[in-house]
Amino acid sequence: MSLRLNNVRLSLAAFTLQVDATLDLPIAGIFGPSGAGKTSLLELIAGLRRPNAGSILLDSTVLSDAPASFLPPRLRRVGYVPQDLALFPHLSVRANLVYGFRVETVEDERVTLKHVVEVMELAQLLDRNVTNLSGGEQQRVAFARAILSAPRLLLLDEPMNSLDSRLKQRLVPFLFRIRDEFRIPLIYVTHDASELKSLCDEVLILEDGRVVERGVPADVLS
């Protein structure tokens, strides 16, 4: 599976993002300093922003082709876990998890509430309110909620940003489980090069809204 960003341009007040690249999945990384446009790029892929120009294709599916076509986010089947996780604070863990679960869109029989809860080790937390969970637990709930919406692609925006090094170490195996157990391709955004070296097959380096390098993590992040 690949994601093609064909001369995609997003103009904001004092910033322009311009990307022309292909990301080979299952796990691709986007690396760059704060303000490089990483989150804006993910929001374009998720359909939360409309590009001013260019097209985005997930394999043969046209996600957007500005200005003519734009597939709304609810029809894209692109999961997105933002930095702040955005867990619904008024709902329990269970209600958060099943929010996006629709039997008709699930093609993989492993994507069931029971199995996802088991793999992400959430069984003890199901009836708790999400606001009462630790940072690492909230992170796993956000991953599981996105998995249960049966996405064709999952976007993770600096998922380890707010975690200490001990929790980061604990979370890495869960990311591999998403890839191996559920076979969901990932795009992983971070400004920490060490995370990408252990996780990604390919890395795109963004600076000031432009792609400055692309390749295998060991080469481009050395």
Added chain:
Amino acid sequence: MTAESWQIVFFTIEVSALSTLLILPLGIAIAWFLARRDWPGKAVVETLVMLPLFVPPVATGLVLLMLFGRRGLFGSILQRGMGLEIVFTWRAVVLAGAVMSFPLLVRTAQSAFREVNPRFEEIARTLGASEWRIFRTISLPLALRGIVAGAVLAFARAMGEFGATAVVAGMIPRKTMTISLAIYQNVQLGQDSAALPLLFVSIAIVFVTVFCGQIISRRRGAR
């Protein structure tokens, strides 16, 4: 308190509650649109909604009288289509209360919707939810305390409504007489002793109502 005074108190509570219930669906919808959508003419709608707060209540009453009188734009339709009389009936009391308290509900609900982190709605979209489902399951529950606080304020405003009600409903005993109108009439007739109990009951009801609204708002702030 005489039996007639109690009748006036209960009538006022009933029409105020009814006017609040009546404006809830439209008020919530307009508040959501104002908080979450941009469209040409939004500022005009926002100003129109707020007008009853600033236009003299008697003038608002006159506008209602012209619109809902027998020859008015809406009054004639209601009269012919459904046989409904509005002006100088209890319905006019409800109408005046609804119009005068509408801005308070919309303003409070609008700020409650604005306080809901738009990120929740965006993520719900990526999870495949429709706009209606997002409104029902995310926006509305998270803004609910603000909406309830707005409804409480609207109820309190309707309880104290005077000017517009006097013009469009008159002061008809046992038909359109509210606490405010009765206090005014008793004072005009020099019957202060009849006005005072109504004054105290009215203050007590509005105090309890606004106090509840404040408690709800504070809880909302603490979330």
